[in-house]
Amino acid sequence: MRVANFNGGPGALPLEVLEEAARDMLDWRGSGMSVMENSHRGKEVIAMMAEAEADLKALLGLDEEWAVIFCQGGASLQFAMIALNFAGPGGHCDYINTGLWATKAYKEAKICGAKPRLAASSEDDDFTYIPEVFDFDPEAKYVYLTANNTVRGTQWSTFPKAPAPLIADMSSEFLSRSIDLSRFALIYAGAQKNVGPAGLTVVALRREMADRARLDVPNMLSYPVYIKHQSMYNTPPVWSVYVAGLTCKWIRNTIGGLKAMTELNQAKAETLYRAIDDSGGFYRGTAKSSSRSLMNVTFRLPRVELNDKFKKESAGTGLVGLGGHRSVGGLRASLYNAVTLADVQTLVEFMAEFKRKNG
């Protein structure tokens, strides 16, 4: 029996996507092979990857000034690639610190020999809010931020106007809402939240940004190399791109596009936040209201021991993945694209019942 999957990532995938992937397993597109067994240099895989790229660009509303590439290594490898390509040894760069992932990106830039600086931080209040005041370094080669903080459940609503090219880790909100990308030079996302399996990182970057990249970095860490070879400098993660491609088609055809996806995600988040806010203080959201994430709803119970009870009993009724990130504890419901409104309604009903019994 399928469960309601509130995992923080890897997260839920659309049922229709999984069903198609299972059906295709022995004979993909009449090739007599799984997509995994097809040559990446064959015309079928090349066409599939080009489709996935085109679908991503269409969903994101990106024109020819942008390239979409498929990398590996998750956000953690992007932390290094960004610093190596765009700052380099001694190069200045600005980071906005909204929590664990931004902190890691900042530290990785240091390891790579760059000179990162904090343009803003919400560490003073436990990363429960998104900063609104910035101290940008005029020499910075780029400004880096994390669009959605999975751990603390915060999300940017309006992005800053930065004096340098703006780079964003969009891993946990990628394709979850319509965003004006005109302010950005590069965005990326580990696929395992909203798009596909772990092992794929989707990067969209302006071609003029790629032209600024340093050329002294290893091939597999060089954005221009990925662009030049259409993500096939070496064997790409074909299966993961395939699943991501199916998910893009699902957003377009089943959901009705990114605008419809946005509305659905708003409805899901509103349903859950309302249940929290109307619980008379039994459930308490941990992020500041104005910085609340549509994707990761973080909350706590009045007594610490109730958190474990909640996790255990919810899992017992088929609501899984409701524990908070291991670094902060508490509870968290991740409402990624493939989580349905019905899943959220079931959760809200469970919460009401749990409160009745333990309130």
Next chain:
Amino acid sequence: MRVANFNGGPGALPLEVLEEAARDMLDWRGSGMSVMENSHRGKEVIAMMAEAEADLKALLGLDEEWAVIFCQGGASLQFAMIALNFAGPGGHCDYINTGLWATKAYKEAKICGAKPRLAASSEDDDFTYIPEVFDFDPEAKYVYLTANNTVRGTQWSTFPKAPAPLIADMSSEFLSRSIDLSRFALIYAGAQKNVGPAGLTVVALRREMADRARLDVPNMLSYPVYIKHQSMYNTPPVWSVYVAGLTCKWIRNTIGGLKAMTELNQAKAETLYRAIDDSGGFYRGTAKSSSRSLMNVTFRLPRVELNDKFKKESAGTGLVGLGGHRSVGGLRASLYNAVTLADVQTLVEFMAEFKRKNG
């Protein structure tokens, strides 16, 4: 209908593995989710990855002195990781050049600031043989070789005794034959030939080798970081490890272990080489006999235009992937683990018929 898949990689996967993966798709191990939707921090995925690691170590005959880790980025990222971890800026290192992949590894070491040197090369005869004389640099931090050359169809039978830790790219022969690994310090393999989907690189290294690694490299490129975090510094490519784990069990349970796998692969290669050698010169093997690969059988036809005809007609009868590597042309049959003896026999019959019509 399933085809006989002679692709050079990504290549064939065992039918039983694909069937199990399809069956598991909506509900893996009773979790109510695909393995892709499970949290990598959950006990089920942790157990699955530990099993895959243990099965790999058992198949390879590795003891506690070795660690097995799961990376991403294919061989091409290993080229950089090896140079960054074990040579570093100005560090000496020896490369044995047996073709395209060794050449790329050598060049990547240069990009990483190391001082690679060629200890031997078979470039003088178009990489058609494995060198037997070496000029090792006493200052080298390691000696690097490619165990099997997919492009030219050559393979080492006896590995050299090197004065420095021996590192091997085993991508296209991994788990295809029993090898005495006592001479090696690190071996690695892109999974997409014999073990699983593209997007996973399996690395086995001695712990004492990891202790020699430089500590100034980015986290996602640091072998000690992978070991310390059991390949979970960040989200690992769960699906790919899962499929690789299924393939290991298939080698053990269906084939009967690595010794039986070796014998089967020898029988497959002998069948095909015999057909080539007994064709009265119609089919000509391109590698020197003593250096022939069990995995990639490269051959040519008497007239260039026949190669295309062969490829087209063989594909028409369900024998796919028989074109040579795009850098050298000709023909190539890759006989990875999941290619059956029956597949090879069908190919040999096709070759006899093709010769009869075109000889």
